[in-house]
Amino acid sequence: MEELRKRAGNLLESGQVRVVIGYGEGTGKRVRAVFIQDAGQADCLIFDERCRQNLALYLTRHEVKKLGKPAIVASLPALRAILQLAGECQIAENDIVVLGIGEDGSMLDLPDFAAIEKHVASTVREPDPAEKAQFDLVLAMSLEERWKYWQEQLSRCFKCYACRQACPMCYCSRCTVECNQPQWIPVPSHDLGNLEWHVMRAMHLAGRCVDCGDCSRACPLDIPLYLLNRFLIMDIESRFNQRAGTTAALDYALSTFHPDDKDDFIR
Amino acid sequence: MEMETRLLKKEALAGLIEKINAAGRKIYAPVRVGDRDEFRPVDSASRIDLGCIQTTQSAKEVLFPRVERILSFSRRDGAMETADPDLSILPEVVLFGLHPCDAAAIGSLRAIFTWDTQDAFFTARLERLAVIGLSCAEADEYCFCTSVGLGPGATDGSDILLTRLASGDFLAEILTEKGRELAALSPGLFLSPPAGADKSSALAVVEASFTREQVRDRAKAGFDEDALWDGQALRCLGCGACAYVCPTCACFDIQDEGTTNRGVRLRCWDSCGFAAFTLHTSGHNPREEQGPRWRQRIMHKFSYMPERQNVFGCVGCGRCSRACPVDMNIKEHLIALLEARS
DSSP states (O other), X not given: OHHHHHHHHHHHHTTSOSEEEEEEEOSTTOEEEEEEOSGGGGGGOBOSTTOOSOGGGGGGOHHHHTTOSEXXXXXXXXXXXXXXXXXXXXXXXXXXXXXXXXXXXXXXXXXXXXXXXXXXXXXXXXXXXXXXXHHHHHHTSOHHHHHHHHHHHHXXXXXXXXXXXXXXXXXXXXXXXXXXXXXXXXXXXXHHHHHHHHHHHHHHTTTTOOOOOHHHHXXXXXXXXXXXXHXXXXXXXXXXXXXXXXXXXXXXXXXXXXXXOSOOTTO | OOXXXXXXXXXXXXXXXXHHHHTTOEEXXXXXXXXXXEEEEESSGGGBOTTOSOOSSOSGGXXXXXXXXXXXXXXXXXXXXXXXXXXXXXXXXXXXXEOHHHHHHHHHHHHHHTSSSOOHHHHHHHHTEEEEEEOOSOOOTTOOGGGGTOOTTXXXXXXXXXXXXTTSOEEEEEOSHHHHHHHHTSGGGEEOOOTTOOSGXXXXXXXXXXXXXXXXXXXXXXXXXXXXXXXXXXXXXXXXXXXHHOSSOOXXXXXXXXXXXXXXXXXEEOXXXXXXXXXXXXXOOSOOSHHHHHHHHHHIXXXXXXXXXXXXXXXXXXXXXXXXXXXXXXXXXXXXXXXXXX
16 A cells, blocks of 8 residues: 555656546545545555445546546456557557556556556456356346346336446447437336346447446446346357457457458448 | 324234225335345335335335326327326325435425426325334434434424334324324224333434535535535546435436327436436537536535525435445535535
8 A cells, every 4th residue: 555655646746647546435434436636645545455446437537537647546357447448549558557456455567558468368356256156047047037037137227327337438428328319228217228228238348348347336226237248248258259358459349340250241 | 283192012013004005005115125125015014124224215206206107199190199197096105114304305305396386296196195204213324314404203294203112112293184094094003102201212313414504505605616516526427326316306307208109208317417417409518527517416405495495405314325336425525515615
């Protein structure tokens, strides 16, 4: 923590960055994103097991962008998101400084995207056992059971869009649900509206989701949205041998094609 | 009506629920759902979570559903015909176990939905609603009812307010005509209270941090303090979780669904935290950033509503703070607002 604070303070003091996006104490036992703009305040930065929010989400927010060049505290999920955002041309290498945090909580030296790629490629984070158990449970269901499961889960959704707003990859300036000429996705949070929204959300993240799980953690109604994303990650991996957030080069299944693709519909 | 105080024995609760159900009224009460509590229809007292500090969602859906059909339309022989929903079929509803903050929130909603126009849908539901409130024996760090003029035993909005005494029995304050009607369904259950029965010792302690009048005056003076609002809102995601769990947030959007020949008009919840909430057709957005949207949320509750409707739009239930994925804690931010120099 001392090293993190020192590095953050130095970056601000030397003018290399204008803001450090990190974690600080919140209310009660909660932590929250903090935006340090003054070296003297770097001491409020923390990092511990509570610091799970994927801060990469703030890199594309215009309120944060206008503060100037950022440094960002990033453990594995945020590092993946940074690579994916780079691959989608949302951030450039020289636009950010990454204060990487290793799986053991130590500071990493990640001067460029290549270093992030190397770290991500060599780091494994086991999925949460409860989440994995739920995933396996749903995977083992028959199609009818699964349909019933999702109808029940999604019927709770009141469309607050916390899942979208918490997602570092949901940076569209105008989401499809807000396009109303024509209205592609029904606005009301009735069963059809909820189903269409969540299917669209998952599909738009297919091959792009970095599996941080923030959509589910943000959901005030505890809908296990990570399951939808993980099914698609599994599909993309098995069919295209691709995983989002591993490279800063544009290369993801639903947005690129190869001239030698075995299917001809795309040509 | 003069308030009457009665005693409801703990073992009489089941009978009360039964009688209300038998009278054809639908009862919603806090029920444990997974790791949370939510208001659900109940037909027996055993399902009710009497120890619930706060449900994740408020009970406002009983009066203001998240999606509500307000009109049907169809074209016949070239002419458009419209039909209003039949509100006479709405059930009589009893909200049981509503804490005093939530009961008071009904007054805020009523003020909004009857301000200029008498909203037919809301008022039809309100006419059919009776509230059996439950004083708070426990509060958590997010509760701040005493800072907004209420309290763990406040009676506003309840038709009957129950307070659970140390014995487990309930002190029942019968507050309104609707309350008297409910009690009359099972007169044998409402007994004379023991001499000197007093609810005050059975109430949670919630320290007041400020008064709502202080917030009103400070908010009004601070409208142009962009740095304050922007700073507080920097981490805000711009989702609608706070508005949708809030018992008094009442913004809605109108959507038509169907074809040009047949369809329905729906009223759906909306939130001032959304970027598109104030987006004009021209493309101009008067609230381009989250700071002004956050300011709007606070100003609406503490300045505009008292000014226009003579009620406050916050009852201190703390739901928004609990539900917020990024710890936008309203109590903390209101304290910071009061402490910031104007």
